[in-house]
Amino acid sequence: MELQMLVSLVEKDQEDRSHFGVSLNIPGGVIYGNVISRHAYVRVWESELRGLPGAGATSLARLPKLIDEVLHEERAAAASPGAGAGGGADPLPRWVHLQDARFLTGSSNQTMHYALWRGRLADVVGWSLSIPS
Template sequence: MKTPQSDLSLTTLVSIVNETKSTEIAVTLTTKGGIITGNLVSALRWAELNSELLAAADISSGSEALIHFFDKHAEGATEHIAAIERVRDALEDVDLGNHYQEALREIEEPSYIHLKNAHYVVGSAILPTGEGTPWRGRLSEVIGWTLGELRST
């Protein structure tokens, strides 16, 4: 079975947001599961948002483990971006063959997209009402997208 390909433009946009860390862009995504709208954020910011939500919720004594999980995810995102930058710097003046250039591009390409303040569009309703939630999805599962966020009237 052939693996679905991610939209190159959306993948590039996600890469830029991941590398700049603080950039946010309003987007609306179409997936097999429905329409999702929110602000595109970096993997680092998504992990930070989840840690902040858990810390504020004070849900149980087990929340420390969940906060630790998202803190480690944030560290991993930061380390991944730093590693990509080191490889780019090291290979800046090196003439690599096409095979190696393709391999490097695959390592650099993000696999997931992260939203802040995500809402699901269900019929004419946008859920949840009020503030949305952090959301993460596979880029290869996004069927279509547009800049801008849907709002209820």
């Protein structure tokens, strides 16, 4: 829950200037990078894909916004008065977005780099407010 609260603070920055370094233990290894807001993730995703050639790049560039629209509609429906006893939107984020992420699997030749990475906070089994040096 503490990690969700920290991610929530980054999400509330309207100017997308907030970020922090984190290492996350997830199934399969450890991933580390800078936590950024969902909005910053979408903006970087779009800018990187818009420059690629081909008709598919434009469609892929719009994908995160389309997903956000669907999720927003689902949350609104769950929060509506007729949603039942379990209704109400969860105020804490369900996803974490990393920029300049590195994934370590335990083998030195298995380090992977991601310009952007998105993962479910529910899959994080441990974390640290640090990035390996």
